[in-house]
Amino acid sequence: MPGSDEGDGPAPRTLREERTPSPMRRTIAERLAESYREAVHVTASREVDAETLAGTADRAGEGVAITDVVIRALSAALDAHPSFNATFEDGRHRLYEEHNVGVAVAVDDGLVAPVLADVGSKSLAEVARERRRLTDAVQAGEHSMADLRGGTITLSNLGPLGVDSFTPIINPPEVAILGLSRLRERARPDGGGGVTFRQEVRFDLSFDHRVVDGADAARFLGTLAERIEVADRYLDG
Numbered sequence: 435m436p437g438s439d440e441g442d443g444p445a446p447r448t449l450r451e452e453r454t455p456s457p458m459r460r461t462i463a464e465r466l467a468e469s470y471r472e473a474v475h476v477t478a479s480r481e482v483d484a485e486t487l488a489g490t491a492d493r494a495g496e497g498v499a500i501t502d503v504v505i506r507a508l509s510a511a512l513d514a515h516p517s518f519n520a521t522f523e524d525g526r527h528r529l530y531e532e533h534n535v536g537v538a539v540a541v542d543d544g545l546v547a548p549v550l551a552d553v554g555s556k557s558l559a560e561v562a563r564e565r566r567r568l569t570d571a572v573q574a575g576e577h578s579m580a581d582l583r584g585g586t587i588t589l590s591n592l593g594p595l596g597v598d599s600f601t602p603i604i605n606p607p608e609v610a611i612l613g614l615s616r617l618r619e620r621a622r623p624d625g626g627g628g629v630t631f632r633q634e635v636r637f638d639l640s641f642d643h644r645v646v647d648g649a650d651a652a653r654f655l656g657t658l659a660e661r662i663e664v665a666d667r668y669l670d671g
Contacts, residue, residue, distance in 0.1 A: 456543045458541075458543040458544055458546075459543050459544055462543075462544045462545065465605070465606065466603055468606055469603050469604050469605070469606045470603070472606060473522075473604050473606060473642040473644065474642060474643040474644050475601075475603070475604060475640055475641075475642070475643070476640070476641060476643045476648060476651070477601045477602075477638055477639065477640045477641075478638075478639050478641070478648060478651040478652060478655060479599060479636060479637065479638045479639070479655075480636070480637050480639075480652075480655040480656070480658075480659060481620075481634050481635070481636045481637075482634060482635055482636075482637060482658070482659040482662050482663070483632060483633075483634055483659075483662075483663055484617050484632075484633040484634050484635040484662065485632050485633050486662070486663055486664065486665045486666055487500060487503055487504070487507075487617075487633075487635065487662050487663075487665045488500065488617060488633055489666065490503050490665040490666045490668065490669060491503050493666070493669060494558055494559070494562075494669055497559075497562050497563070497566065498558060498559065498562045499562065499565075500593070500614075500617070501537070501565065501589070501591050501614070502558060502561045502562040502565055503558065503662075503665050503668060504589065504591075504614055504662070505535055505537070505550065505553055505561050505565070505589060506553070506558050506561055506665070506668040507658060507661035507662045507665055507668070508533075508535065508553075508587070508589060508612060508658065508661075509533040509535070509553040509554045510554075510657075510661045511654060511657045511658040511661050512533050512554075512587065513554070514654075514657045515650070515653065515654040515657060516529045516530075517529060517609070517645070517646050517650060518587060518609055518610045518641065518646065518650075518654055519533055519586045519587055520586060520587075520608070520609045520610075520645070521586065521607040521608055521609060522607055522609055522642055522644060522645050523606075523607035527609070527645045530586045532551065532552040532554070532555075532586065533552065533553045533554045533586060533587070534549050534550065534551050534552065534553070534584050534585050534586045534587075535549065535550045535553050535585070535586070535587055535588070535589055536548065536549045536550075536582075536585035536587070536588035536589070536605060536608075537549075537550060537565055537568070537569070537588070537589050537591075538588060538589065538590040538591070539568075539569050539572045539573065541572060541573060541575075545590075546572050546577070546582065547582065547585065547588050547605060548568035548569070548571070548572050548577060548581045548582055549568075549581065549582060549583065549584050549585045550564050550565055550568065551584065557668075558668045558669065568581060585605065585608060586608065587608055587609070587610050587611065587612070588602075588604075588605045588608060588610075588611040588612070589611070589612050589614060590602045590611060590612070590613050590614065591613075591614040592613065592614070592615060592616075593614055593615050593616035593617065593635070594616070595616075596616055597615050597616060598615050598616065598618070598636065599613075599615050599636050599638055600613050600615065600638060601613070601638060601640060602638060602640045603640065604640055604641070604642060609641060609642045609645055609646060610639060610640065610641040610642070610646070610651075611639075611640050612637060612638070612639050612658075613637065613638035613639070613640070614635065614637060615635060615636045615637075615638070616635070617633045617634070617635050618633065618634055618635075619631045619632070619633055619634075620632060620633075620634045635662075637655060637658060637659075639651050639654065639655055
């Protein structure tokens with residue numbers, strides 16, 4: 435009825451469950467909070483032709499995934515843009531020779547990023563073997579803390595979960611993290627008045643604006659796109 439007090443007050447809530455975060459989840463929460471407090475997050479995105487990327491993974495044989503090809507292409511892009519292969523702490527931007535790529539792995543309580551050491555010195559097959567070894571160790575809970583240290587950049591792949599794009603959060607004290615989404619077919623002009631369908635992939639690069647700028651990120655993504663489009667060069671290692 436108009437003017438009635440019936441229904442006034444908060445909506446009822448029935449508690450279904452109360453959870454206490456696990457030690458790993460608390461650590462993840464603290465790290466993410468640290469990242470947002472310290473780093474100035476900006477994300478730049480680019481869609482890239484992925485026909486060669488997909489073909490390279492298929493031709494490389496059993497055990498090599500698209501993630502492994504992307505890691506090799508990422509390393510090649512870091513050669514041209516070393517400012518992203520870096521950390522920023524204590525007011526110092528430290529650039530590193532080795533490309534130590536952390537690869538985010540989902541576990542029951544969150545994400546863990548074991549580090550593939552010195553990717554630039556490894557063949558595609560070696561990258562694949564090491565990534566599988568580290569992934570298996572993390573998922574089995576058999577990794578060591580040493581496996582998680584020394585990273586210079588991180589890759590997070592949500593493509594297998596059907597994600598089209600996302601904003602990855604920098605893993606401090608690193609300067610950047612690259613997000614990889616699923617491959618999709620897109621229509622493109624074929625030059626003859628018709629269309630052709632090709633696979634594309636989207637990369638989302640989150641970077642610390644305190645030490646690298648948007649133009650730097652755009653150039654980095656441009657180089658990465660070039661390396662992805664000639665990914666078959668990594669087949670011979």
